[in-house]
Amino acid sequence: MNVIQRLSFKVIAIVLMLAGLAGCKSEISPSRATLTYQGSGPINIVCTTGMVADLVANIGQKHVKVTQLMKAGVDPHLYKASPGDMRLFNESDVIFYSGHHLEGKMTELLEQLNRKKVSLPVTEKIDSPSLLRTEENVVDPHLWFDVKLWQQASYFIRDELCRYDPSHAADYRAASAAYDKQLEEMDKYAREQLGTIEKSRRVLVTAHDAFRYFGKAYDVEVKSIQGISTESEASVKDINELVNFIVARKIKAVFVETSVSEKNIKALVEGCAAQNHAVIVGGELFSDAPGEEGKPDATYLGMVKHNVDVIVKALK
Numbered sequence: 001m002n003v004i005q006r007l008s009f010k011v012i013a014i015v016l017m018l019a020g021l022a023g024c025k026s027e028i029s030p031s032r033a034t035l036t037y038q039g040s041g042p043i044n045i046v047c048t049t050g051m052v053a054d055l056v057a058n059i060g061q062k063h064v065k066v067t068q069l070m071k072a073g074v075d076p077h078l079y080k081a082s083p084g085d086m087r088l089f090n091e092s093d094v095i096f097y098s099g100h101h102l103e104g105k106m107t108e109l110l111e112q113l114n115r116k117k118v119s120l121p122v123t124e125k126i127d128s129p130s131l132l133r134t135e136e137n138v139v140d141p142h143l144w145f146d147v148k149l150w151q152q153a154s155y156f157i158r159d160e161l162c163r164y165d166p167s168h169a170a171d172y173r174a175a176s177a178a179y180d181k182q183l184e185e186m187d188k189y190a191r192e193q194l195g196t197i198e199k200s201r202r203v204l205v206t207a208h209d210a211f212r213y214f215g216k217a218y219d220v221e222v223k224s225i226q227g228i229s230t231e232s233e234a235s236v237k238d239i240n241e242l243v244n245f246i247v248a249r250k251i252k253a254v255f256v257e258t259s260v261s262e263k264n265i266k267a268l269v270e271g272c273a274a275q276n277h278a279v280i281v282g283g284e285l286f287s288d289a290p291g292e293e294g295k296p297d298a299t300y301l302g303m304v305k306h307n308v309d310v311i312v313k314a315l316k
Helices: 003-027 050-063 083-091 104-113 147-164 166-194 212-218 236-249 263-274 300-315
Strands: 043-047 064-068 094-097 118-121 203-208 221-226 253-257 280-285
Touching (some): 043 050, 043 083, 050 064, 050 094, 050 147, 050 300, 094 104, 094 147, 118 147, 147 166, 147 212, 203 236, 203 300, 212 221, 221 236, 221 263, 236 263, 253 300, 263 280, 280 300
Parallel strands (some): 043 094, 094 118, 203 221, 203 253
């Protein structure tokens, strides 16, 4: 091959490469910083969990129409998107989800949707040092149980709504400021109420490890049967070890969760009884989903208050 032929091949290769890059560039959607709302009515927003949906509704107010996928009692760790969910995703303007793989197998889908529309995890900008991790270095996704951390999620939503719909930015900031005061009050309420429980009795035993942020924020010792995801299976060894802990510490109450099976908690109660230690189910807590629509605990603030009140009543 002579010099002219080699040069010709190089020129052709470069042209093809540039054409390929141009083709790739045309397929990449605009970054979320450049996407702005083009509609005339409320922004159609789909949210995965009730906690996220409640934040968006409080900050978006009249400028948003919120659709919540996961209803009361639904476990987000095990949730699978249905054909109806896919239709809602495709018809939406914006998608907000919790993040850090709370949504389990849906996470990859939600990330892919951000290629063509705004689809964002609300915990994306929460301070990294505040994140709790497992021994396997997996981030615990249950950040909403520290009200201060969930405030950061509300700021993220505020900023993204302002970015996407700048014509109503002043309204989003005002609504965020008003809701911020309610979050501050709830954080204070939780600290004061839980602080009335004697330190040695301030032990929260639940089905799965959803309350570590709660424990760290409000000085509560937390023990659970399963890990941070309900996909993990509890072993007989895990249950027996927790039974021994409850008996040794003379803990009088354990708690079930609305979105998790009661079978493991019942096994704890039976195991304690076998060792002549009476332990009761102190109540039902909202962990991965708030209460039923129309009830006080259907909101984020409502579910937090419910949990605090149930825990204090059972352990105090």
